[in-house]
Each structure stands twice: as C-alpha cells, then as structure tokens.
Amino acid sequence: MSRINRYILSELIPPLLAGVLLFTALLSFGYFFVSSQWLQGVAPGLVAQWIGYQVPDTLVKVLPMAAVLMTIVAFGRLNTERELVALQSGGIGLGQAGRPVALIGLLLALLSLWLSLWVAPKANVETRSLYWDVMTGSGLSSMAGRTLDLGGGLNVYWAGYDPATRKLQNVRAERWSKDDPKRVELVFAREGTFEDNLLRLTDYQAFTVNYAAAAELAAGAQQKQPDLPQAADPGANLLALRQQAEGVNNQIMSVFPVIALEDDPQKPLELQSGTSRKEALARFADAIGADDQGWDQLTATLNDPQAHATERQDAALTLSRKVALPFGNLVLALAALPFALRFGRSLGVSLGLALLASLAYYLLTALGLTLAGSASGPLALAWPWLGNVAVLLAGLLLLRRT
Template sequence: MKIIDRYLLTELLSPLLFGIFAFTSIFVGTDILFELADLMIEWGVSAVTAGQLFILSLPEVIVLTFPMSMLLATLLSFGRLSGDSEVVALKAGGVSFIRLIIPVLIVALLLSGLTILANETIVPQSKDAYRRIVWNIKHQEKMPTTQKNLRIAPLDKKTGKIDYIFYAYHFDGSDLTMEEVSLQDYQNGKLVQVIEAKRARWTDERWQFIDGTIYNVNSKDKVPTMEFETYTVKKLNREPKEISRAQKDPDEMSIEELNRHINLKEEEGKDVASLKVLYYQRYAIPFSCFIFALIGAPLGLQPNRSGASIGLGLSIVIIFIYYTLMTIGSTLGQTGTLPPAVGAWLQNIIFGLVGTGLIIKMSR
C-alpha cells in the first residue's frame, strides 16, 4: 500500500467511526430507548432484561448506519483535504482525482460486503432472539411452535391450475408432527386422488403419513384403494420450518430464506412483487455504501464544503433524498409499474449516475 493510500484511509477512518457512533446514537435515542422504557413501565421488565434487549437491538442499527457513515466520512475527509489545499498539492504532484478516490471506493465496497454479511448472520439471529424474549415477556411463555388448520395449495407451474391441497388440523414444529392430515391430488385441475391419515411426521427429509387410507376419485365418488400404516408423500415438499407458524417475518429472513419463501408463494399463485422488492433491496441498500462514496467524494471537494457542520447537514439532505427515492422505487416495484429489481435499485441508479457525472466533471 502506498503512502498516499494509507494517508487517505487514515483521514477517512476517524469520521467514519464518528458517523457510526453519531447515527447509532440518534436511532437509539429516538426509537430503541423509548421501546425499552415502554416495556419496563407496562410489563415490568427488569434492568438486566432491558440491557439484554438493548444489546440485541444494536447489530441491526449499527449495520443500518454504515451507508450514512460512509457518506459523512467521505464528505468530511475530502472536505478537509480541499479546505487545507492538500488536494491542490496532490494534483500538482501528478495525482489525479480518480487515483485519489480509488482507495475510498475500495473501502466502500468492502463495507458494502460487510453489511451484506452482517445482515445474513448477526442481524437475523439478534432480531429473532429479541422477538422471542419480547414474546415471552408479553405472554409469559415461550413462543409457540404449533399451528392449527394449516392449509397449503400450490399451483402446477405447467398448467397454472391447482396442483394439490394439503390440510392438517394441528402442526407441532417442536417434534415435527401433524395430526388429522389430508392431501388432495389434482391433475390438470381435476381431483384424482385423496390421501387421509391420522398423523404425519418428518422423516428422512420427507413427510410420512401414518395410519391412513388412499382414495382414487372417479366422476361420481372417491373409492378406497389402499390402507397403510406408513406412506411417504413425495408431492408434499415443504420442510417443517417453511410451514411453521414460528416462521420468521420476511424482513427477518436471510437472503436464502427469503428467496425460498418467494418461490413457495409463487407456487401458490400469490403476488410476490413486494417480497421481490425486499429481496433485491437486501443487495441494493448495502451497496449504497459505494454509491454514497461515489457521490460524497466530488461533493466534498466543492468550495465551502470543508466545515464539519456543513458536511453533516449535506449528509442529512442527501440521505433524505436517497430514502425518498427508495420509497418511490419500492412503491413502483410493488405495484408493478417497474420491475421489482429496478424499483429496488432505482435510488442507486440515479445517485450512481449523478456521482459518476460529478467525478467526470472533477477530473477535467
């Protein structure tokens, strides 16, 4: 690593850490502390439990501040270099503006990758643990893993008609069993077979029906054709975690879980535009670290941008515009006006073009 790169990264580090601390403090003070205070007042939560909930809520907040902090750090660091005429000296020494921002853009890309990694590992686990503790506080019991009157009805991808209808009176996610189950099998939209059983259990990655009867269906009635003690139903390909009521909310799922959830909803013929927008945002929002660095560097070099207060104010304005565009893009993607991927990435596309244009202008 060259001396100039180390120097630039050193300049970037302090405002980046300051931004993470400052924006985290804002979110904590305006949201988390009020929620914890409400739990302590209404539900008598102890200070120890409140502290545990506070720690569990931090990963999501800290990761959320990474893009904002990257923008602030870029504006402040390049603003200081410009204000002290160091950029002029570097240019006089043959260092182009493009060469100047390369190490910053690399850091921004690495921070984007770190954000995605944290959202896939630490954040979902902490959110799930937080949700379970709050459920325990409000209901004085562990979060249930049972569900009654479970129904699954996917469509056949080839014909677009109903593929099968599965019903279970009771599902227990803790021991992976179901009671009073039935599966109606359809071909080209017509009912051809019914399988009924007293119980079902998850065995060897398959659902196995226990103590039941298979009926073939003709034009007039269903005719019993076979009774069984155990029967493996290959058509029911849903894993227990995919059908449990304890299943995470979409915003708590990892990218892989969300993708599988979208596929299952599509099989049932449901509108998944909003879920797809959420899926693509899992990449678009972390990538904003790079986008903000792309637009923050040339803006930081503009005249009268060297003050820290001006840099902070400009950061807030840019962040407001960014999230306004993100809301508009999400809405257009969810309503089908734009493809979900374009809706999720709309703000990055616009800011990326603006940032690229500013860099080209500064490089002349």
C-alpha cells in the same frame, strides 16, 4: 500501498467510525425509546441483549450514512486546508486520491451484504422472540383472532392465548390440498401449543372435506327426488329404500372422506409447520414484520418448482433490494466527493450534508420499491436500484461542475 493512500485512509477511518457509532447509538436509542413504556421492570441485561440483537440490522441502515459522513469530513478538510491542491501539484489527481474511498466503500458494501443476507435476518428473529416471549411476556397474544399462514400450506387460527401456560385456546388448523384446490384438512381443538415448528393440539376433531362433492350433494338435494316405484312385494320396496339410503350415504362420505375424533386425551395431534414460533413472532406479532428472510430462504423460494409465481417474484424483489442497499455504501461514498469539495467546510455542515444525502437516497430507494410493486419481470427487479443510480448520476454531474 503508497504513503498517500495510507495518509488518506487515516483521514477516512476516524469519521467513518465516529459516524457508525453516532448513527447506531441514535437509532438504537430510538428503538428503546419507542418500546420503553412496555419494558418497565425488565432486567437491564435483557434490554442490552435485545438492543444487541438489533445491531446487525441497524448497521445495514447506518453504514451508508457513515460512508457519506466519512467522505465529506475527510475530503472537506483536505480541500479546506489546500492539501488536495498540494496533491494535484504533485501529479496526483482527484481520481487517484479517491481510490481509498472506493476501497472502503466496497468493503462496507460487502460487509453490509453479509449482514443483510446472513446475519440480520436471524438476529431480527431473535429480537422479536426475546421481546414478546421474555421481556413483555405476552407471547402469541397479539396474534389471537387472526388466521396466519405458517408455511407448508398450513393456516392456523386461535381465539385466545394464555401467556402463563403458553397454550393456544380454541384452535382451527387447515391445510388445503395442492392437487385438489377444493379439498381441505380441518382440525378443531380446544387447546394447543406452538413451539419450534411443531403445533400440538389436544381435545381435537379432524375432518377432511371435499367441497366439490359437497357442491354435487347440494345440487342433488335441490332436485326433486323421483318417487320410488311401488312393487307388489314389500321386500322389493325395502330394498329400493335401502339402495337410495346407501346412495345418499355414499355421497355424504365423499364430502367427508375422513373424520377423526381424539380417543386418548394424553396423545395430542402433532402438525409440522413451515414457520417456527420465533419466525411467526417476527412476522406477525407487530404491525410491521421484521426482515427475517435471508439468502437461504429467498433462494429456496426461487428454486422451488411448486412455489407460486407471486412468491418467486416477491423473493426475487426482496433479494434485489437486499443487494441494492449494501452497494449504496459504495455509491454514496463516491458520490459524496463533489459535495465535500464544495460544502465540507465544518463538522456541522458535513453532518447535515450526510443526513440530507442519506435521506434523499433512502427516499429514492423507497420510491423504487413502490414502483417495483406495480411492475413485473426484469423491470421490477431494477427499480430497487433507483436510489443508487440517481445518487451516482447526481454525484457525477456535480463532479463535472466542481
């Protein structure tokens, strides 16, 4: 590495670190301030742990802002003090001087990609679990009265939740057959628990219901039953009545092929769910679910032949978004060069430009995600990159005029 590159790197790293610390602190304080009214009496160590779990996801959001600030502060100073003019007089153009910016931007993109796909999803799950189960103690209370899709075809409803005993009250679990869309397994239980990926139900009744057979039974009941012929032999009449009763009974059994009642109160019914308790808290406890899907979950959905087309499309769109945002670090760092040459004259101006450029980038990215929701195919996967493309084009256009 040349001395010039080392010198420019020494100018870039301090504002980058300062930006990361500043923006991370501001965002973390915002999280704490919003939730502080529910954290009264919580041990400071738990609060620190809760904020620490949010750092990976916070870094994914603030690194692009820090990248913009890095470029504007460093190259704004170099330009103001005529050091760029000195470099150009020595035969070093802006493109060569900007290589360290591209290097740091690429490293930030790779770091952000790793955080976004492998670290932040797991940390977000731990964040919500710590908050609802430990810090506030409300547990699964916020999900009472809602029917939740716990994965693996299992939908669960509970009317109430007791945080002291961690027990669900008046539970209904249902799992629809993949082969027969009109066949369902239903379980009604007085109590239950949900720990890890295991739903344990006690005092339960389980039914398998065939709604196609129920429709046939209802249609047959609406039709007038033919009168039985009156035979001279009373035994023949009894046999005909018995055959008719057996036919009705067989129809009822086809509607309810399985009925199970709990015999041993000490032996609960155990159901495996595709979503763990922590993941359920992350997705359903808040009005806005946490970003808990990483590389493993997204690729598993994309490669699952039994997954619905909508599920695969959503997974592909999420993966596109999770790749596009990290590479915003590289795009914003390079696109900020012309802004630095034109406006980066003071720290206050640099900070303001960094915030404005980041805000524009996030607004364009949000617009792209909105447009992706109404598109399909490859076009839907391209829309999350709208912010990257627009900011890069704006930077190139402004650079030509600089």
